[in-house]
Amino acid sequence: xxxxxxxxxxxxxxxxxxxxxxxxxxATDAIISSDAAGNIVDWNKSAEKIFGYKSEEAIGKPxxxxxxxxxxxxxxxxxxxxxxxxxxxxxxxxxxxxxxxKNGTEVPIELSLAAWEEKGKRxxxxxxxxxxxxxxxxxDFEKFKLAVDNSTEHIIISDSEGIVLYLNEAAEKITGFxxxxxxxKKAGVLxxxxxxxxxxxxxxxxxxxxxxxFIGEIINKRKSGQKYAAAISISPILDEVKNVKFFVGIERxxxxxxxxxxxxxxxxxxxxxxxxxxxxxxxxxxxxxLSGDAxxxxxxxxxxxxxxxxxxxxxxxxxxxxxxxxxxxxxxxxIEPKITDIPExxxxxxxxxxxxxxxxxxxxxKIYESLSPVKVDRNxxxxxxxxxxxxxxxxxxxGGKIKVEIKKGGGSIFIRVxxxxxxxxxxxxxxxxxxxxxxxxAKEIDPDGTGLGLYIVKEVLKRIGGETRFESEEGKGTAxxxxxxxxx
Amino acid sequence: MKILIVEDExxxxxxxxxxxxxxxxxxxxxxxxxxxxxxASSFSPDxxxxxxxxxxxxxxxxxxxxxxxxELKAIPVIVLSNLEGEESIRKSLSLGAADYFVKTQHPLKxxxxxxxxxxxx
Numbered sequence: 001x002x003x004x005x006x007x008x009x010x011x012x013x014x015x016x017x018x019x020x021x022x023x024x025x026x027a028t029d030a031i032i033s034s035d036a037a038g039n040i041v042d043w044n045k046s047a048e049k050i051f052g053y054k055s056e057e058a059i060g061k062p063x064x065x066x067x068x069x070x071x072x073x074x075x076x077x078x079x080x081x082x083x084x085x086x087x088x089x090x091x092x093x094x095x096x097x098x099x100x101x102k103n104g105t106e107v108p109i110e111l112s113l114a115a116w117e118e119k120g121k122r123x124x125x126x127x128x129x130x131x132x133x134x135x136x137x138x139x140d141f142e143k144f145k146l147a148v149d150n151s152t153e154h155i156i157i158s159d160s161e162g163i164v165l166y167l168n169e170a171a172e173k174i175t176g177f178x179x180x181x182x183x184x185k186k187a188g189v190l191x192x193x194x195x196x197x198x199x200x201x202x203x204x205x206x207x208x209x210x211x212x213x214f215i216g217e218i219i220n221k222r223k224s225g226q227k228y229a230a231a232i233s234i235s236p237i238l239d240e241v242k243n244v245k246f247f248v249g250i251e252r253x254x255x256x257x258x259x260x261x262x263x264x265x266x267x268x269x270x271x272x273x274x275x276x277x278x279x280x281x282x283x284x285x286x287x288x289x290l291s292g293d294a295x296x297x298x299x300x301x302x303x304x305x306x307x308x309x310x311x312x313x314x315x316x317x318x319x320x321x322x323x324x325x326x327x328x329x330x331x332x333x334x335i336e337p338k339i340t341d342i343p344e345x346x347x348x349x350x351x352x353x354x355x356x357x358x359x360x361x362x363x364x365x366k367i368y369e370s371l372s373p374v375k376v377d378r379n380x381x382x383x384x385x386x387x388x389x390x391x392x393x394x395x396x397x398x399g400g401k402i403k404v405e406i407k408k409g410g411g412s413i414f415i416r417v418x419x420x421x422x423x424x425x426x427x428x429x430x431x432x433x434x435x436x437x438x439x440x441x442a443k444e445i446d447p448d449g450t451g452l453g454l455y456i457v458k459e460v461l462k463r464i465g466g467e468t469r470f471e472s473e474e475g476k477g478t479a480x481x482x483x484x485x486x487x488x
Numbered sequence: 489m490k491i492l493i494v495e496d497e498x499x500x501x502x503x504x505x506x507x508x509x510x511x512x513x514x515x516x517x518x519x520x521x522x523x524x525x526x527x528a529s530s531f532s533p534d535x536x537x538x539x540x541x542x543x544x545x546x547x548x549x550x551x552x553x554x555x556x557x558x559e560l561k562a563i564p565v566i567v568l569s570n571l572e573g574e575e576s577i578r579k580s581l582s583l584g585a586a587d588y589f590v591k592t593q594h595p596l597k598x599x600x601x602x603x604x605x606x607x608x609x
Contacts, residue, residue, distance in 0.1 A: 276570040280591035281499045287596050288503055293510060316592045320572075334575055 052102030176223030521545025
């Protein structure tokens with residue numbers, strides 16, 4: 001009976017020993033045991049992996065040989081203290097230290113130390129985890145967090161409904177809301193609602209439904225009520241199944257830039273108005289002289305005076321363009337639709353261009369289809385046609401053709417102005433609507449052009465809900481297509 | 489036929505006056521808004537050519553005072569301005585201006601022709 005029990009105990013002990021072995025060997029953490037003197041008595045597979053020593057190399061060696069030099073003294077003192085019954089500073093705790101590999105490199109580890117006794121002898125077991133990856137991740141995270149926290153751009157992270165999850169210091173500063181005040185609330189409610197509904201609709205459409213970044217300029221409101229202008233880019237961050245996890249908004253305060261821009265534009269506007277008086281004086285006196293009312297002029301006198309008159313006219317047009325641009329940029333470009341006879345506008349412009357048309361011997365063809373007068377902004381239509389037609393004349397070849405087609409249908413007006421001129425080089429085609437941009441061949445043909453005309457066309461069209469596009473072949477000609485709604 | 493030219497820019501007033509005189513009109517120049525109102529009574533013009541940006545009293549004020557004065561409101565007014573915005577055109581026309589010309593956009597001849605049309609009927 002007694003024997004049986006003893007044997008049974010042995011058997012169970014053996015079983016449990018086996019279980020322990022299996023556990024230790026399969027553990028992903030290194031499990032290392034030492035005796036009271038600090039000599040290694042057990043060394044598992046993971047310990048081999050982490051430190052590079054085989055079990056037979058490790059067993060019997062002192063523990064400190066897997067420690068970097070700088071830890072060894074403290075380790076030895078600590079063991080001595082604990083063995084003498086002193087304070088246990090490390091046992092039962094988890095600490096982060098460094099280990100020393102066989103190859104001499106260090107490895108960041110997390111160490112948990114236990115002390116236990118068997119048959120009156122003390123042993124220590126250390127469970128050691130290689131935390132290289134975790135440490136790297138934490139460091140990366142810290143780096144990114146520091147970068148985001150301290151960025152001078154305002155960075156705001158919200159959930160898919162726009163509820164603020166995070167804002168950095170710059171965002172706190174510009175909005176006036178502290179992190180505590182903002183987190184958990186809707187960004188739109190805190191500092192939004194300064195733009196029209198259409199703007200926010202378009203923004204949400206882009207980021208939430210199309211799941212694409214939205215880039216634009218926005219007016220927001222500080223906690224104090226003061227407004228500020230910002231350039232924003234909001235990006236949706238998607239999960240594995242392409243659902244919006246959260247939004248990251250990056251903003252830059254452009255209030256000052258806007259103010260400078262406005263001051264510049266206002267200056268241009270003022271200067272342009274001031275320029276007009278002398279320009280009209282020159283124009284009217286030259287006109288009076290040309291008419292012969294102030295006495296008959298000789299052939300050369302007339303010729304020179306004509307140059308003065310034409311150059312002055314060019315300056316008048318330039319000032320007009322500058323004024324239009326300053327109106328567009330100041331947002332004071334007024335749209336006032338009224339009943340307009342578009343062909344009459346065309347005729348008006350063609351008669352202004354008549355001299356150049358004759359000089360180049362151009363053939364002008366006009367096709368007007370089902371065109372009763374329509375309600376549009378006459379000024380806008382004039383600006384568009386004036387620019388397109390004068391380009392068609394300017395960049396045409398001698399003896400070339402200009403075709404103006406206008407038709408109405410489905411609530412829209414369609415205008416096509418085509419020429420048989422020099423065309424737009426392919427390399428320039430994406431930029432011709434940019435302010436001040438001029439195609440290389442345009443610069444050669446007409447060095448005096450401003451690069452403002454098509455920019456104005458595009459901008460005024462935008463204001464009446466219209467669009468433009470073009471087809472062109474270098475050396476063969478260009479066709480501009482204009483569409484805009486009637487009755488707006 | 490008498491025409492009152494309200495224009496503070498001397499050179500412009502002069503060339504306009506000469507071109508009108510050549511067509512046989514009698515003219516007078518008023519250099520500011522206040523003078524314009526006075527001359528409208530004393531000179532009793534058959535037509536007024538009115539600039540908008542004027543010293544002392546601006547053109548739109550002159551126009552509205554003129555049109556609210558029973559004795560003067562019959563005088564037709566042609567606005568001749570550097571302002572080409574729809575806003576000032578609309579305001580001028582709604583205050584009772586007969587026509588609106590932007591100085592830099594129209595040859596002098598066109599303005600004179602327009603003036604003549606007022607006296608053909």
